[in-house]
Amino acid sequence: xxxxxxxxxxxxxxxxxxxxxxxxxxxxxxxxxxxxxxxxxxxxxxxxxxxxxxxxxxxxxxxxxxxxxxxxxxxxxxxxxxxxxxxxxxxxxxxxxxxxxxxxxxxxxxxxxxxxxxxxxxxxxxxxxxxxxxxxxxxxxxxxxxxxxxxxxxxxxxxxxxxxxxxxxxxxxxxxxxxxxxxxxxxxxxxxxxxxxxxxxxxxxxxxxxxxxxxxxxxxxxxxxxxxxxxxxxxxxxxxxxxxxxxxxxxxxxxxxxxxxxxxxxxxxxxx
Numbered sequence: 303x304x305x306x307x308x309x310x311x312x313x314x315x316x317x318x319x320x321x322x323x324x325x326x327x328x329x330x331x332x333x334x335x336x337x338x339x340x341x342x343x344x345x346x347x348x349x350x351x352x353x354x355x356x357x358x359x360x361x362x363x364x365x366x367x368x369x370x371x372x373x374x375x376x377x378x379x380x381x382x383x384x385x386x387x388x389x390x391x392x393x394x395x396x397x398x399x400x401x402x403x404x405x406x407x408x409x410x411x412x413x414x415x416x417x418x419x420x421x422x423x424x425x426x427x428x429x430x431x432x433x434x435x436x437x438x439x440x441x442x443x444x445x446x447x448x449x450x451x452x453x454x455x456x457x458x459x460x461x462x463x464x465x466x467x468x469x470x471x472x473x474x475x476x477x478x479x480x481x482x483x484x485x486x487x488x489x490x491x492x493x494x495x496x497x498x499x500x501x502x503x504x505x506x507x508x509x510x511x512x513x514x515x516x517x518x519x520x521x522x523x524x525x526x527x528x529x530x531x532x533x534x535x536x537x538x539x540x541x542x543x544x545x546x547x548x549x550x551x552x553x554x555x556x557x558x559x560x561x562x563x564x565x566x567x568x569x570x571x572x573x574x
Contacts (some may be wrong), residue, residue: 336442338417339367340496344375344411345429349382350538354392355431356397362436367423372397374429375415378405383429407551409504409511416499424499428490432534440529441493450498450524453484453516454491454531479560480517484528488512491531498524505562510555517563 345352356372363370376386376399387399400418402410415426423445427433433454441452476482488509498519499504506514520526 314497334446335365336367336423336445337369338421339370340365340373340421340424341370342373342376342415342419342424342426343429344388344408344490345379345383346377346405346411347379347381347383347540348429349379349386351429351431352383352386353390354548355429355435356387356394358435359394360394361415362438366438367421369421370396371419371421373415373418374399375411375418376401377407378402387396407508409506409508409514409555412506412511412515413507416502416504418515419496422496423493424496426490429493430536431538432536433491434534437491437531438493440531441491444527444529445493445495448525449527450495451516452493452517452524453486453526453528453561454489455484455528456489456533457488457530459486459533467526475556476513476517479556480513480563482513482517482520484516484526486528487516489531489533494519495524498522505559506555508551508555510552510559514555514559517559520523521563 309340341363343352343355348355352374356374358451359372363372372394374383374397375383375389376387384399384401387397391397391399402412402414406414414475425438425441427435436506437454441454444452473487476487476548490512492515499515502515502518504511504514504518516526
């Protein structure tokens with residue numbers, strides 16, 4: 303088993319990150335898998351979940367990519383999430399931890415994960431273990447068929463009823479404002495081509511990030527494929543509720559994004 307050093311230690315924007323090692327999982331002649339894959343897990347107060355999740359990823363990822371890295375994005379946790387992630391990074395060269403000194407929100411964690419990814423493809427799922435990471439194979443199969451972005455949708459959502467209702471209202475609003483028609487905008491099980499997302503001007507720091515990501519990718523002409531995946535009840539840790547502050551921030555970001563995209567459409571194309 304070999305490892306490649308992609309870049310060294312750096313420290314900027316108040317984010318602490320370790321050196322990047324990508325694990326060579328299989329010989330390059332192997333077919334039916336991705337060449338390179340970055341996997342990251344946004345995590346906030348997931349001390350009980352992060353170790354079993356990373357261990358599962360280490361076990362299954364060689365089946366999906368010749369080379370891979372695993373990134374835990376600790377979003378200012380106040381439990382032992384960061385300590386667990388750093389311990390895993392010391393034990394496994396292909397694992398690293400990126401930490402926010404304070405909680406920035408889900409959008410901030412996703413933007414950090416997308417920026418830190420250094421492989422040809424990037425996959426993310428939440429650290430709460432409500433998805434089976436082995437189902438990543440369903441997304442990889444579609445990527446190998448030519449899709450640029452493969453997103454999961456929960457065939458049966460294992461959340462309280464009020465979350466179903468909120469999600470339906472939110473999905474309707476996104477369709478009306480932006481014309482984005484996908485089954486499950488916020489399903490945290492997405493595989494993307496890194497070159498399409500690396501320079502996206504993502505602005506959202508909160509819950510709007512998944513919608514903004516898909517809206518901007520669609521504007522770039524990305525081929526988006528939806529795949530049904532299994533959703534499981536949370537077995538450890540505490541599910542955070544959507545506070546009034548979070549909801550208000552989402553609405554501010556929503557209308558700000560709508561104004562920004564309308565302004566971009568009014569800008570004339572440069573003459574050639």
